[in-house]
Amino acid sequence: MASDSDSDSDSDSGSYVSATPPRPSHHPSPTPPPLNSSVRVSSRPKPKPRPKPESTKKSTRNAPHHSEQTKRSKEKLRSSKAQNSTVSNPKPESESEAQSKPKSDPGSEGLFLSDPDNISIRICKPESSNSSSNFSSSFARLVKLRRPSFDPDLEFKADTTVPIEAQISAQNQVNSKQTKRFHPNLIQVEAPISKPFDQSKRPKLHDQGNFVRLNINGYGRSRKPCFRNGSRKYSASRGFRRRKWNSKKSNNGDQEDDLLGLDGIVDKQQGKSRLVKEVEEAVGAVREDLSEENLRNLLKLSHGFDLFREGQLQAIKNVIMGESTMLVLPTGGGKSLCYQLSALILPGVTLVVSPLLALMVDQLKKLPAVLPGALLSSNQTNEESLEILERLRSGEIKVLFVSPERFLNSEFLSAFDDDLTTSLVVIDEAHCISEWSHNFRPSYLRLRASLLRNKLNVKCILAMTATATSETLENIMKSLEISPNNLIQTSLIRENLQLSVSSSENRLKDLLVLLKTYPFGDMKSIIVYCKFQAETDMISKLLCDNYVKAKSYHSGLPAKERSHVQELFCANRIRVVVATVAFGMGLDKSDVQGVIHYSLPESLEEYIQETGRAGRDGRLSHCHLFVDTTTYYKIRSLSYSDGVDEYAISKLLGQIFSSDINLTGEIHSLVKEATARKLDIKEEALFTVLTMLEIGDEQYLQLLPQLNVTCLLSFHKTSPDLLADKDILIRSILNLSEKKGGFYVFDIPTVANTLHIQANEVLDQLKNLKISDEITYELKDQAYCFKLLKRPDDLFALSARLTKWLSQVEVCKVQKLDTMYKIVNFALRECKQECGCSASLHTYCIQKHITEYFSNKQMTIGDDFNIAGKQHSPFLHADLKSFLKSNASVKLTPRALARIMHGIPSPTFPSSTWARNYFWGRYVETDFQVVMEAARIELMNFIKKGTEEN
Numbered sequence: 032m033a034s035d036s037d038s039d040s041d042s043d044s045g046s047y048v049s050a051t052p053p054r055p056s057h058h059p060s061p062t063p064p065p066l067n068s069s070v071r072v073s074s075r076p077k078p079k080p081r082p083k084p085e086s087t088k089k090s091t092r093n094a095p096h097h098s099e100q101t102k103r104s105k106e107k108l109r110s111s112k113a114q115n116s117t118v119s120n121p122k123p124e125s126e127s128e129a130q131s132k133p134k135s136d137p138g139s140e141g142l143f144l145s146d147p148d149n150i151s152i153r154i155c156k157p158e159s160s161n162s163s164s165n166f167s168s169s170f171a172r173l174v175k176l177r178r179p180s181f182d183p184d185l186e187f188k189a190d191t192t193v194p195i196e197a198q199i200s201a202q203n204q205v206n207s208k209q210t211k212r213f214h215p216n217l218i219q220v221e222a223p224i225s226k227p228f229d230q231s232k233r234p235k236l237h238d239q240g241n242f243v244r245l246n247i248n249g250y251g252r253s254r255k256p257c258f259r260n261g262s263r264k265y266s267a268s269r270g271f272r273r274r275k276w277n278s279k280k281s282n283n284g285d286q287e288d289d290l291l292g293l294d295g296i297v298d299k300q301q302g303k304s305r306l307v308k309e310v311e312e313a314v315g316a317v318r319e320d321l322s323e324e325n326l327r328n329l330l331k332l333s334h335g336f337d338l339f340r341e342g343q344l345q346a347i348k349n350v351i352m353g354e355s356t357m358l359v360l361p362t363g364g365g366k367s368l369c370y371q372l373s374a375l376i377l378p379g380v381t382l383v384v385s386p387l388l389a390l391m392v393d394q395l396k397k398l399p400a401v402l403p404g405a406l407l408s409s410n411q412t413n414e415e416s417l418e419i420l421e422r423l424r425s426g427e428i429k430v431l432f433v434s435p436e437r438f439l440n441s442e443f444l445s446a447f448d449d450d451l452t453t454s455l456v457v458i459d460e461a462h463c464i465s466e467w468s469h470n471f472r473p474s475y476l477r478l479r480a481s482l483l484r485n486k487l488n489v490k491c492i493l494a495m496t497a498t499a500t501s502e503t504l505e506n507i508m509k510s511l512e513i514s515p516n517n518l519i520q521t522s523l524i525r526e527n528l529q530l531s532v533s534s535s536e537n538r539l540k541d542l543l544v545l546l547k548t549y550p551f552g553d554m555k556s557i558i559v560y561c562k563f564q565a566e567t568d569m570i571s572k573l574l575c576d577n578y579v580k581a582k583s584y585h586s587g588l589p590a591k592e593r594s595h596v597q598e599l600f601c602a603n604r605i606r607v608v609v610a611t612v613a614f615g616m617g618l619d620k621s622d623v624q625g626v627i628h629y630s631l632p633e634s635l636e637e638y639i640q641e642t643g644r645a646g647r648d649g650r651l652s653h654c655h656l657f658v659d660t661t662t663y664y665k666i667r668s669l670s671y672s673d674g675v676d677e678y679a680i681s682k683l684l685g686q687i688f689s690s691d692i693n694l695t696g697e698i699h700s701l702v703k704e705a706t707a708r709k710l711d712i713k714e715e716a717l718f719t720v721l722t723m724l725e726i727g728d729e730q731y732l733q734l735l736p737q738l739n740v741t742c743l744l745s746f747h748k749t750s751p752d753l754l755a756d757k758d759i760l761i762r763s764i765l766n767l768s769e770k771k772g773g774f775y776v777f778d779i780p781t782v783a784n785t786l787h788i789q790a791n792e793v794l795d796q797l798k799n800l801k802i803s804d805e806i807t808y809e810l811k812d813q814a815y816c817f818k819l820l821k822r823p824d825d826l827f828a829l830s831a832r833l834t835k836w837l838s839q840v841e842v843c844k845v846q847k848l849d850t851m852y853k854i855v856n857f858a859l860r861e862c863k864q865e866c867g868c869s870a871s872l873h874t875y876c877i878q879k880h881i882t883e884y885f886s887n888k889q890m891t892i893g894d895d896f897n898i899a900g901k902q903h904s905p906f907l908h909a910d911l912k913s914f915l916k917s918n919a920s921v922k923l924t925p926r927a928l929a930r931i932m933h934g935i936p937s938p939t940f941p942s943s944t945w946a947r948n949y950f951w952g953r954y955v956e957t958d959f960q961v962v963m964e965a966a967r968i969e970l971m972n973f974i975k976k977g978t979e980e981n
C-alpha cells in the first residue's frame with residue numbers, strides 16, 4: 032500500500048514523466064478546487080586493487096582572510112540585501128531550480144552569482160520620501176509608450192487631478208536635474224546607460240577557481256568549506272595548479288592558502304598571469320594547428336592532465352572544427368573537460384545548458400581558473416542577471432551556465448541579438464530532450480537546433496550524456512541536427528565495477544549484514560540508494576544505531592543540510608550516505624567504493640548512473656542490488672501516477688482556448704496547484720501539455736516565465752487614493768483589485784494587460800514602491816503564463832493526439848522498469864554462472880544485457896517472468912462495486928478509481944485523505960491497466976444502474 036511516505040520519491044531533475052520530482056513534504060489539502068483554477072484571461076582503465084582503508088582524516092580549514100574593504104563590502108551587501116528582500120521571487124524559472132534554491136533564507140548557502148564589490152550598481156537604493164512619484168512618472172512614461180491611447184480617466188472612470196502628460200513633463204524636468212534612472216525593461220526603447228563594470232578587479236586566486244563569484248549572500252562565505260569538498264582538495268588539477276603557482280607549498284592543503292600573507296598572494300598573482308600567458312600561447316598554437324600534440328600541451332597547462340581519456344580528443348577536435356557532436360561517455364568519464372577545453376580555444380562564448388541549479392554551481396566551480404564563467408538562475412534579481420549578460424557581452428565571461436527554462440526569457444535571448452558571438456552550445460544531460468529517455472524534461476524540448484541557430488546564431492552544438500538508448504540518441508541527434516557520423520560513444524559501464532544482486536525478504540537485516548562483511552565491510556565511502564525519502568531517514572538512523580556512521584540525503588531536506596551531508600561525505604567524515612535519486616548529480620568524489628541499491632532502480636539508465644558514482648578513481652569498486660518483489664510492484668504502480676485521461680486533456684484545452692480568450696498578445700495564466708487539483712493532472716504533466724502546444728507540430732501559444740500571479744497588497748505611507756493620483760499602476764490596481772482581509776488582492780497579468788506592459792514590469796514597479804516604503808505585498812499562486820497565438824481547428828483531435836503521446840510515454844516508463852527487473856531476475860534465477868558470474872556476483876550477465884538494451888539488440892532474456900503482476904483477481908469487480916456504492920457522491924474516472932485501488936495519490940485524491948479508505952492500495956500487485964479496465968466497466972454499470980433507478 033502506498034502511503035504518503037511511500038510516494039514521496041525523489042527525482043534528479045524535476046522531470047516530468049519519468050521521475051517524480053522532489054516533492055514538498057505536505058500534500059495539497061483535499062478541499063474543492065478554488066474559483067481561480069480556470070485559465071485566467073487576464074485580460075576505462077584496468078582496475079587497480081583498492082588499498083586498505085586509512086583512518087579518516089579530519090579536515091581543518093581556517094576562516095578565510097579578508098581585507099577591511101571586503102568586510103565593508105560584505106556589510107554593504109547585507110544591508111542592501113535586507114532592503115531588497117521583497118516577499119516575492121519575480122521570476123521562478125523551473126521547479127527544479129526552485130527546489131534547488133535555498134528557500135528565501137537569506138542566510139542559507141549562496142547559490143547566487145555575486146560580486147561583492149559591485150553591490151552599489153545592482154541594488155536599488157531606497158528613495159527619498161517623495162520617490163514614489165518619481166517611480167510613478169517613469170512608470171507612467173513606460174505605460175504611455177506601450178499604450179499611447181491609454182487614458183486612465185477613461186479607463187477607470189476616475190477623477191484625476193494630475194493628467195498623465197503633466198506627470199510626464201514634470202518628471203522630465205525633474206529628470207533633467209537628476210541622474211537618469213532607467214527601468215531595466217526599457218532596453219528596447221532606450222538603451223540603458225552602459226554601466227562601466229566598476230568592480231575593482233580582484234584577480235581570482237588559483238584556489239578560488241570560479242567560486243568567488245557565486246555567493247551573493249555574503250562575501251566571506253565563498254570560501255567556506257561548502258564549496259570546497261574534500262575530493263577537490265586532492266584533485267589532480269588543483270594539485271597541479273598548486274605546484275605551478277605556489278613554490279612554497281606545504282602539506283597543509285587548503286589551510287595553507289588561507290594562511291598565506293600578502294607575499295603569497297602576489298606570488299600567486301604573478302604565477303597566474305604567467306600561466307594565463309602560457310595558456311594563451313598554447314591556445315594560439317592549437318588555433319593554428321589542431322594537432323594532438325598542441326591539444327595535449329594545452330590540456331597539461333589548463334587542467335594538469337597528461338593524456339586525454341577515450342572519446343575526449345575526438346569530441347574536442349569535432350567541436351573546434353564546428354561539427355555538432357553527440358558525446359556519450361560513462362559517468363565520471365570526463366565529459367566536462369570536452370567543453371572546457373573547447374571553450375578556451377573558441378573565440379566566442381560557450382553556453383552550457385544544465386538541468387539543475389546545483390549541477391550548474393558544481394560545474395562552475397570546476398572550471399579551471401583560466402576560464403571565467405558565470406551562471407544565470409531564477410534566484411538572481413533582474414539587475415544581477417542583466418549585469419551578467421553585460422559581462423558576457425564585454426567578453427569578461429567565457430562560459431555561461433543556464434537552465435533550459437532560461438530560453439523562455441526574452442531578455443536573455445535578446446542579449447544574443449547582435450555582436451555577441453556564441454561559439455558553442457553545450458547540452459548537458461542531453462537525454463532529457465527525448466521523451467523516450469528515463470528523465471524527460473519538457474523544457475529541453477525547446478532546445479532544437481533551429482531555435483539555437485535562430486536565436487543564438489550558434490553553429491556548433493555539443494550534446495552530452497552518460498546514458499541513452501539508441502532510440503533516445505536518435506531522437507536527440509534529430510532535434511539537434513547532429514550527423515550520425517559525429518556520434519562519439521564509449522562503453523557505458525566502467526570495467527572496474529563489480530555488480531552483484533541478491534533477493535531479499537528482509538532488506539534491512541541484509542543491508543546491515545552487507546555493510547559489516549567483506550567487501551563492503553572494509554569500505555570507507557558507500558552510497559545506499561532508496562526509492563522513498565522516509566526510507567532514507569529510517570535506514571540512516573538504523574545504521575547509526577548499529578555503529579555505522581550514516582546520514583540521509585533527499586530533496587525534502589533543507590538545501591543547507593543537504594550540502595552539509597555532501598560535505599561530510601566528501602571529506603570522508605561519514606561512511607554511508609543513504610539517499611534518494613536526488614543525491615549524486617555533479618558529485619565528483621573519486622573514491623566512493625561501493626553503491627548499494629536498497630530499492631530497485633526505475634530503469635537501467637538510472638542503475639548505470641548511480642552505480643557510476645562508485646570507482647571514479649579507476650579502482651575496483653562494488654555495487655550491490657537488493658531485489659524484492661513488493662518494492663517492484665510498488666514502483667511499477669507509481670509509474671502510472673503521471674498518466675492523464677483524454678477527458679482531462681480536453682477540459683484543459685477547453686480552458687486554455689476558451690472562447691473569451693483573445694489572441695491579441697495578452698498574458699494568460701494557469702494557476703498550477705488549483706488547475707492540477709481541478710483536472711486531476713500533475714503539475715509536471717500540465718507543463719508538458721503546454722510545452723507541446725508551443726513546440727509541437729503547430730505553435731498554438733508562447734510560454735512565458737512562470738509567475739506568482741496573485742498579489743496581496745497593503746499601503747503604508749500615503750493613502751491609496753493619494754498614491755493612485757500620482758501612480759498609474761496604483762490607480763490600475765485600485766480599479767482591478769478586491770479588498771479582502773485588509774489587503775488589495777489583484778491578478779498581476781490582468782493589471783499588466785490593462786496597461787499593455789509585461790508582468791515583470793508590474794513586479795519591478797511594485798518593488799520600487801516597496802523600497803520607498805509606500806507598500807508591502809505578498810505574492811502567491813504560482814502559475815504557468817503564456818500568450819495565445821492560434822486556436823486549434825479541432826480541439827478533440829488535438830486532445831486525442833496529446834493523450835496518445837502521453838500514454839506512450841507512460842508505457843515507455845513502465846517498460847524501462849520491467850526491463851530492469853527482468854535483468855536482475857535473470858541474474859538471480861537463470862544465469863548459468865559462466866564468464867565470472869557466481870553466487871551473487873553477476874557483472875558479466877548484467878553488463879551483457881545492458882549492452883543489448885542500449886544498442887537496441889534483441890534481449891537474450893525470455894518473457895517467462897510474470898513481471899506485470901497478477902492479471903486477474905476474483906474479487907476486483909466486487910470490490911470496485913462496493914467502493915462505488917459507498918462513494919456514490921465522488922466524481923470518478925476509471926483512472927482515478929484504478930489509482931485508488933493501487934494506492935497512487937493524485938492532485939484530486941491525495942493520500943492524506945484517501946489512504947484511510949479500506950480499498951486504498953489493495954490491488955497494487957494487479958496490473959494497473961487491468962484494474963483500470965475493470966474500473967471502466969464497473970463505472971459504466973454503476974452509471975447505467977443509477978439512470979435506470981431514476
Ligand SMILES: Nc1ncnc2c1ncn2[C@@H]1O[C@H](COP(=O)(O)OP(=O)(O)OP(=O)(O)O)[C@@H](O)[C@H]1O
Pocket residue numbers: 266267268336337338339340343360361362363364365366367368497617618619
Ligand atoms: N583526461 C583526463 N585525465 C585525468 N582526469 C580527467 C581527465 N578528464 C577528466 N578527468 C577527471 O575525471 C573526473 C570526472 O570528470 P567529469 O566530472 O567531467 O566527468 P563527467 O563525465 O562529466 O561525469 P558525470 O557524468 O558524473 O557528470 C574529474 O575529476 C576530472 O577532473
